[in-house]
Amino acid sequence: MKLRIRHLAILSLSSLLIAAGCGNNNNNATTNASNATNAPAATTEVPLAPVAEKLNIKVSFYPMYEFTKNVAGDLADVEAMIPAGIEPHDWEPTAQDMAKITAADILVYNGAGMEGWVDQVLDSASDSKLVAVEASKGLQIIDGFEEEEEAPAETSNANAKADEHEHSGLDPHVWLDPALAIQEVRIIEGALSAAAPENAEAFTANADTYVAKLEQLNQEFKDGLRDTKRKDFITQHAAFGYLAKEYGLTQVPIAGLSPEQEPSAAKMAEIVDFAKAHDVKTIFFETLVSSSVADTIAKEIGAKSAVLNPIEGLTDEDRSNNLDYLGIMRLNLEALKLALNE
Template sequence: MSLTAMLIAAGCGNNSAGNAASNGSPADTPSTAAAATTAPVAGKLNIKVSFYPMYEFTKNITGELADVEVLIPAGTEPHDWEPTAKDMADISDADVLVYNGARMEGWAQQVVDGASGGKLITVEASKGLEIMEGTEEEEDHDHAHEGGAAAGEAEHDHEAEHGEEGHAGEGHDHGGLDPHVWLAPALAIQEVRTIEAALSAASPGNAAAFKANSEAYIAKLQQLDQEFKDALKDTKRKDFITQHAAFGYLAREYSLTQVPIAGLSPEQEPSAAQMAEIVEFAKANNVKTIFFETLVSSSVADTIAQEIGAKTAVLNPIEGLTDEDTKNNLDYLGIMRQNLEALTAALNE
């Protein structure tokens, strides 16, 4: 396998991340998922959300006008989580379930199917976005990525990276799709708009407040997006090595290329040959930082860093908060700025 077979480039063929994603403008028609056929809810909404980014987005929309509870506990890797019978009962008792979709939550479709015709409103935050496939590049690597790979320069065969390895029904099987849209601020904006539209339909009496809260939070996301654009546009290099292939949307938005050690699942272990090729690439391109992530072991990144004399640093996919994040009062915006600082440093070494 050539090294390029392991690269997930910033572009993904003709699969763009939505018509309005590049400039952070709203989608023409935010999706309300299953809300359209459900009667409005009287009183304060009881909302369950799947994992941390969905909580962050939803809570910033509702403020104190709804009870918002995250299903996946802090410190838990969302790819591994499966709802218990109690969790399923809690979801059924809720007014609204907000989830990312794009097969991030392997259990969600069962809930959506079961909610058909009932009172539960299900909101797929990524609905309406064009979802990237977890693809492998098949071109030869003769150009050696001098100075970093430009976004979208490679052709892809659109074969799922672990389509044959995943197990149907397990939470960490994305079915070959990349669900990590929240890591691109422009796409997070669209998820916020989709959630707001659904919640406003569910609780018309609070629609004006939800809209105002949403626009205030979107202004913060737009500022974050501009910070990423300004910091990353003129970096010395454009490629970065990361342990988990979670940063394809972020890379594409800012004309970068992620070189993932493993695939879309954090638990996916690279082969010895893949490890050797990553080491070869890192040495040839004078890579000085190998990124790992929170919530999973850094052993693979540590091994490669030791082999080439590089350091490791965190690039956080924000799939859940750690105890340290909570202690330091970090949220999505704060962690994304930490990611930007880490990326900027590594790309200018």
Template sequence: MKKWIPYASALTMVVLAASISGCGATQEDNTPVSEPAASASAPSKLQIETSFYPMHEFASQVAGDLADVHLLIPPGVEPHDWEPTPQDIEKIEKADVLIYNGAGMEGWVDQVLASSNNKGLNIVEASKGLELMESSAEEEEHADDEAGHDHHEDAHEHGGLDPHVWLSPKLAIQEVRNIEAALIAKAPEHKDEFAKNADTYVAKLEALDADYQKELGSTKRKDFITQHAAFGYLAKTYGLTQVPIAGLSPEQEPSASAMTEVVKFAKEHQVKTIFFETLVSSQVADTIAREISASTAVLNPLEGLTEEEQANYQDYISVMRANLEALKKALDE
């Protein structure tokens, strides 16, 4: 509670500022693909706000041309510690649907929704109904060692749940189905279109899942070291073991004892690749890699696409296929 009270107060001020801000100001849209303004005579489309990249991708695939899907968290911004601005609050106030991952990923959601006056807003927690994992004992130990690290504590006041369900293609399918159901509930007249769009995208995710099962089922080793404990669901789904250097928050600094334990594990198991990620510094992974004469490689948690990735037309499936190749290479070394 001592961490939540000042955060809640600050966010309440943001909500208040949003409620009195002028509505005629030009807003910057974080949506990866620019969208033309609708004319007064154009048919009304659903206005959907999504929290961070995977939610935007899944919603866009299901909605198709029937909605304008917007992204709240800007490209290249790490979402764990992001907080909404008054302009972001205003977007939610005007939206028909808000889609977020849940499981504690978006720590700002409860406070924003409690202060919202948008009675027609459909709220979609995409991870609802999924079997969620708690952070491992090792990750909790890291958190205890770094008890003064505000980034970690603030981001995980949700009770130690792991929110990274979208990194398992099998669980991503369930999130897509949750979004499909919510959009049908909001606009039942478009039920057939939403269902067709969802089925088309789910077929691609099922093919991705099948490739993960095939490629990772026969690797030489089953353990991999990551800088950020984001890949627990992926590991569980495909029979692997994630060995995280730090905990669930990518900004968390690992303790000296945690670093020592990871180095010991890497040497004993002859690990040759240490994974780091986009959007945050690779310094910790680089340090351990130098210590054990290993290389580093990217394992992308898809918490947000960079502008370069967008320019190269990367998306959830292409990045997850790159992750599969990186994992297979490291696990067969």
């Protein structure tokens, strides 16, 4: 931890020397008093305590900013690398971004495949003091999937496996489950405390305050989703697997983990059939990407479309309404309660 030492403060203390004499010689008394008055002032140097420099923390995208800022408080400068309003799945850092991260004390990222650029950044920062914090490390990560693609008729048998439902690895959207968000906050707290142990008590107190809010949010989700009429919901983007698992729901995604992915015609027909069979009246889409796929299916079955926000970044509207993670999650809860009780 770097320390910046303030200049030593110099305090001037005036000494008043009182002459004491005996006898009856008034001239000697006056001379002694004059000499005492003109004596040089004594000085004492009192050093101030060293002031710890704030941690310089870079984070990948909005949820990591929200969690880290609530733990750090005023004891760190926290900056999100992915700008607000930008879809983070395919964001790549510029050379300037790389330099910023390399110069930081700490990089906080979600992990589980969310930030594909992290390995490159960490390789380039191998000789720096940068501490990388994977907020999802140690959590139970579930498998994700990408939408199947139809192979052309002329495709050979060897390549016909493109028709199959292929797994894409891991689902990174752990922050959408408040119970897992709590664990991410605690992981961040531990990393900050290790980096600046002199502030560990403050980081713990800040984390405790924020975790209490997340625990309240978790309870609201439990209470609000416990007795809904239905348990399945259709989403344009497969971002809500953790939330569904935590609260006993079933996510039916139109497309896979990438919000930009276009579903095949077969998948669209499958979703339409499911929606009709289960009398689904709401198709969820998300912010930061086009709602055209959800709107198409909603029109086909006579349903409506509505937002279920994966909180991958704040929109201009979110910011103008002073919304944060907690506020958007409560909007998600209300949207789910309406859809699941239609």
